[in-house]
Amino acid sequence: MSLENLRQVKILAFDVFGTVVDWHGSIVGEVRQMQLDVDAADFVRAWRAGYKPAMARVMSGELGWTRIDDLHRIILDDVLAGFNIELDEPARVQLNLAWHRLQPWPDVVSGLHRLNTRFTTCSLSNGNLSLLADMAKNAGLPWDLILSAEVFKAYKPHPDTYLGVANVFDVRPEQVMLVAAHHDDLAAARECGLRTAYIERPAEFGSDQLKDVSPPAGSGNDLHMSDFHALASALEVPE
């Protein structure tokens, strides 16, 4: 895209699960520590696979507004049953909070600090506010503002989330750039007029199931970057 258009961007909004933090590696580590009799990588992928269907139940109206913490717990109980794992209530509560303790990819903390010198940065995650606040505190993520589906009472990819960011900061949609490792999220943001940057996270689903992160033909993203420092350089932020 033209540098002129990029220079209009004021707000960088970041997808979180997979883009900022390594949910798979982090939760696999916790499951292994618990010594559950299960393939940790498969277990965690099954837990995550329940995420979009659970949000769809909320957005269809079948469930009232429900925090991701509560959706994660509903899915966890199903997945534990599916894998025939016995786990008492305190252990379930503790495991469910693993999403509050996800670890960032190695470029993230220094990359965000660098981006913060020129832009206002915020999360735009389907994760709930307390999950994102705990994660930021634990991992040292220097958000200028934590925004969540919980603020807009709609889950991505609903337009209210992307346009909600522009509204909060009182800017035009094209002054907001969504940064994400997922093409569906970016496509929905583009439909709302946001700028978009794809970030390559090949190991999002584990190093045994690498995902294709090559630039698709005509994806329409303004940028396609290897990590947050490459993004910062493309946006002309000094190192």
Place this chain on the structure above:
Amino acid sequence: MSLENLRQVKILAFDVFGTVVDWHGSIVGEVRQMQLDVDAADFVRAWRAGYKPAMARVMSGELGWTRIDDLHRIILDDVLAGFNIELDEPARVQLNLAWHRLQPWPDVVSGLHRLNTRFTTCSLSNGNLSLLADMAKNAGLPWDLILSAEVFKAYKPHPDTYLGVANVFDVRPEQVMLVAAHHDDLAAARECGLRTAYIERPAEFGSDQLKDVSPPAGSGNDLHMSDFHALASALEVPE
């Protein structure tokens, strides 16, 4: 109050204007730099005096949901007219954003860092999210989470704001303590079951109009403190 009750507190929610930042001193400084032909202290007090009536118009339904930025601008235009001051549109926009640049009281930044070691801290302000994010970035306020009336679509002292904090963090109301320099705010929080700490800010309205910060008989606040470090000590947070 009993130390046992205080030890149940997990979340500290802070009023911002007057409690965290010195709105009067900060805006007086900006008005003086603009060399307007007006008594800056009176001008700023008049601007601030329009704040509660403007929020009341929103909460009564006369105005739809309106950000504080927009209410500040409506009041500013009125006050400029009242003081017979000519100011062009760019200067009004710039002056209105002075609320995004308010400076903290001297104990605040180090006090919040100290409190963050034991508690989750958040703002609970009628200021809008972008105002609070700009202020935190500019002043280095280390909030774990920025919460605003804008999240709850209700202005303090509406119960949805105080109970909203407990809901966001999935805790009981008595596990949240509101920290504020205003008795009406604290009384409303107490009605909702929150713990409360009063902070003395005698110069909130300027050093030429000191306010009485002595503990009123039977105010019902759990704590009455001189500043954030005294609060941290009362809450047993090491220096």
